[in-house]
Amino acid sequence: MRLTLNEAETLARIALAVAGASPAMAAATARALAAAEAAGQAGHGLSRVPQYAAFLRNGRADGAAVPRIVNERGGAVLVDARHGLAYAALALAESEAAWRARAHGVAIAGVTNSHHSGAMGLPVARLAQQGLVALAFTNSPAAMPVPGGRRPLMGTNPVAAAFPRRGAAPLVIDMALSEVARGKIMVAAKEGRAIPEGWALDAEGRPTTDPQAALSGAMLAMGGAKGALLAMVVELLCCALTGAAFGFEADSFFTDDGNRPRLGQALLVVDPGALAGAQAFADRIEAFVAAMAAEDGVRLPGSRRDALSAAAADQGVEIPDALHRRLLDLAAA
Numbered sequence: 001m002r003l004t005l006n007e008a009e010t011l012a013r014i015a016l017a018v019a020g021a022s023p024a025m026a027a028a029t030a031r032a033l034a035a036a037e038a039a040g041q042a043g044h045g046l047s048r049v050p051q052y053a054a055f056l057r058n059g060r061a062d063g064a065a066v067p068r069i070v071n072e073r074g075g076a077v078l079v080d081a082r083h084g085l086a087y088a089a090l091a092l093a094e095s096e097a098a099w100r101a102r103a104h105g106v107a108i109a110g111v112t113n114s115h116h117s118g119a120m121g122l123p124v125a126r127l128a129q130q131g132l133v134a135l136a137f138t139n140s141p142a143a144m145p146v147p148g149g150r151r152p153l154m155g156t157n158p159v160a161a162a163f164p165r166r167g168a169a170p171l172v173i174d175m176a177l178s179e180v181a182r183g184k185i186m187v188a189a190k191e192g193r194a195i196p197e198g199w200a201l202d203a204e205g206r207p208t209t210d211p212q213a214a215l216s217g218a219m220l221a222m223g224g225a226k227g228a229l230l231a232m233v234v235e236l237l238c239c240a241l242t243g244a245a246f247g248f249e250a251d252s253f254f255t256d257d258g259n260r261p262r263l264g265q266a267l268l269v270v271d272p273g274a275l276a277g278a279q280a281f282a283d284r285i286e287a288f289v290a291a292m293a294a295e296d297g298v299r300l301p302g303s304r305r306d307a308l309s310a311a312a313a314d315q316g317v318e319i320p321d322a323l324h325r326r327l328l329d330l331a332a333a
Helices: 005-019 023-038 046-058 086-104 121-128 182-191 211-215 225-239 278-293 303-315 321-332
Strands: 068-073 076-080 106-114 133-138 159-165 168-175 263-270
Touching (some): 005 023, 005 046, 005 321, 023 046, 023 086, 046 321, 076 086, 086 106, 121 133, 121 263, 225 263
Parallel strands (some): 076 106
Antiparallel strands (some): 159 168
């Protein structure tokens, strides 16, 4: 089924509001999911609406929550999501980090008592479009063991970064620290497709191509122990600084029932003018881009997402018919 972006966002917003999200929460969430769908990140797009609706109905997310600032000092600020869906709290953190970075040169905005936060490349791209360098981190329910361990303690813990360019779209890097994003396995499970070997282990620690077995087992870290250590950095950054729950303290997102996850996010934002200067920064970025472009086959990070988003703005997005029917049912409930 093909929908315009406005139709996709409206349908998601209504479905979430019917499930119990406040107007502001439903709007912020629907906007983020439609943008992810447009950028080709279906695992963080409209397929999340039924999951979020279930969390709202069974109390894993508080639909009435209003995020608020609970601590601040100079360039640092802590936003409490108050157990709501993450996107309204992330929007507040993004806004706070932007003005604080301009005022102080650098800013960090933490989010605590939060939830699943989707495609982290979206907020950093928006900040880069304002001329700021931005990094984003989030933890997630336990999916990977620490180096040398067997029990999943850490999430797949995505990292995103965006760097503004002179007269061009920002460079945007967005990746989970597992071999693949867990959302891709979730989509494969819903569509009944096998996954490649090397993505995950089953509950007994054996390699598997069954996405359902993978969801009850463990993800494999990107780069082995090095990837697991990077995930540990994100876990500590997002949780120890914000007071949020570690991945092993949050119940899986792949079941409707469970606790309120209390996850953490962090945005680190830098004004290039506070260091070598905006002009020098832009010159250095373009020098690197030119060196990359000199080689055949090199694709600038974020360029595919930009192209897909531009196409979606003109042509809309295609979603599975079954998902469309599910969204209609949720919106009509």
